[in-house]
Amino acid sequence: MNLKNARRKAFLRLNLKWNGKMVTAHPGYSGIIMTHVLALVNAYGWDYFRDLAKNKLHIVQSANDPAGVVASGERPVGVNGAEYFYYKTQKQGNPIKIVYPREGVPLVVSPVAIAKDAPHPNAAKLVTEFIFAKESQQLLADKEGLYTGHPDVTYPTDKPKLKDLKLLPADADELEKRNAEIKKRFVEYFGA
């Protein structure tokens, strides 16, 4: 199929073709996937996951896991998972391709916070500054394949620019509130 203009629902339409060929990570174990599910539920409704589940997916837990399953050949398609991990797996020489669907990709942020009653708040601030310094952020982009919030960071040329992607954000409060519901519905459709 044409990977360039791929849409998620295409995998559902070709129901039989992709039956038993896909892998998904699990929102009950991974915050990344929890965010992913919420963003897509907001975009398509639960029908998308209900239809997806009919394709007998291989279910793993961590958002890092699908990349390895695809690389091993156990399942040719990963329907979700951490993009940076697919990228790293690809860079290790595995013949896999990353598709950024046109309808948009869920944006998962990894914030850093200082606990309210932290015993060493100044040390914590120093760590925060260290992490958000340009050098550290550049390292995350180079070594981990992550997108960062720092405006001066440059990215590998074989990755799309963040501004060229349509991003599907998920609201943190909504995520907290609907956590149990998302887990429950996902388990209902996928079995575990």
Next chain:
Amino acid sequence: MPVSQSGTIARIGHGGRFAFRFMDPTLPVWLGAALLLIFLMVFPLAAIFRASLWDESGFSIGRYLEVFANEQFLKAIWNTLIISTWVGVIAVVIGALLAWLVTRTDLPWKKAIRALVMASFVTPPFLGAFAWTLLAGPNAGALNKFYRALTGSEEALFNIFTMPGLIFVMVLYSFPFVFSMIANVCELISSDLEDAAEILGANKWRIAWTVTFPLALPALIGGFILAFLHSLSLFGAPAILGLPAGLHTITTQIWALFQYPPRLDMAAAFSVPLLLATMLLIAAQKKILGRRGYSTVGGKGGQKRLLRLGWGKVPVLLLVFAILSLSVFLPYWILLKAALSKAWALPLTWDNFSLKNVSFAFFEYGDTQRAIYNTFKLGILTATVGTLLATLIAYITNRNLFRGARYLTFFALAPLVIPGIVLAVGLFIVYTRPPLVLYGTVWILFVAYLTKEMPIGFSQAESTFKSIHPELEDASRIIGANRLTSLIDVTVPLARSGLIAAWSFIFIGVIRELSASILLFAPSSKVVSVVIFDLKEEGQVGVIAVLGILLLLVSFAVILSVQWFAGRDPVATRE
């Protein structure tokens, strides 16, 4: 002993010889061991019951109602019961067959068969499960690829990510427990009774069925229950093989409940019915077996003679090696291949050969070195303390040293009915708050392992003591030795090989422990099994294989040195 009576005795003897004769001076040792055991078991269990019933808002049975109203939870319980029952039955058939073949027939290559059974025993189930994903994954599995290449078929021969696949792998790593239990018994049954039957005209199959089988029946039922409970508490194998197919078992469901936001209270409530059910099972076992023992070994030795297999030798031998290739040869081959190649799925040619996985595992991956140190330190410590405690407890229950002694069996076997992961929640609750904060250190793992391995050590010591008639010990006591002395000088030397077996059982159990460790480790107290599980999430097949092979090699080294020192195979009794 009632106070008034002992007081009287003390007065008569002025604390002298009379008192010694009636009041066992070694009593504190026995009571101390019993109390330590109860302390170990009761604390985490009480914490679990408490967490399932109480929270900030007070007492409530709401969690239990929630568990039994939840279809998912009920399905997990149902799945677990089906899986464990099948595992128990198949493991008994395979374990008993192999045990009987190597102890009571003239099958050749018995040493090799025993060694391979031991290799299956030593293989951590999560490692075996992992190896089988490489062998029989429906698309990438080596065996399925081979099958497709051979037949041109599109379909997979066998999908390991199914319930039968999970049962299959669990059987492979549960049957050695049954084997060792039954082999012990078969070794101990002398041929006298069989000879009697033969003199009366029974043929050899009838003898096997009417004499040998009933004598081994307690061990068969015991073996079923051991395999059933073992598979019930496994976490790694169902997590690796069941979850991808959307199949929850009780242990994986409990793990899911620990995920954010953790519901420890639900996990506790979920495990309590399981706990009660397994208690009933053990009570039923006691009831069925009653007082029937198989103490056919006494001070006078019997003889055992071997059944001639005749023409059946070759097919039987082939069958045995086919079974063992499933648990040993195939998984080991794929692990070795994964460890030494750049891409595990490709043939291991010179181009594909690489030691990168090895150097990465030992020198580059940050967690490995400390994890290896922690694992082996904990293994040795737990095995030593555990064997000591198990010996004392088994002796107390076996010789019924004081009133209520037999209830200690319940405490010693209790961890069998607690999946490691549940035990870990209990310990987590107990040891993260004063007076004893162990969380974050390796000591919480030590306590977990000591508790968890007690049933293995205990049942090993217990079955050994059961087969040693007290008459030898009575002789030493008549001559004037106290209980502890006769235990140390008479019974332990007789039971030596059984106790050494207990030590190595515990050691190997510890170094492959995953289900409790996964909740109790801290960054400085990671163990090898946890590192392997971490690596699985990253798809680091080669590195997992390297660490897995390390665990296997160390286990073999332990067993070989035990064999060398004790002159004996730890997975069975005397030859």
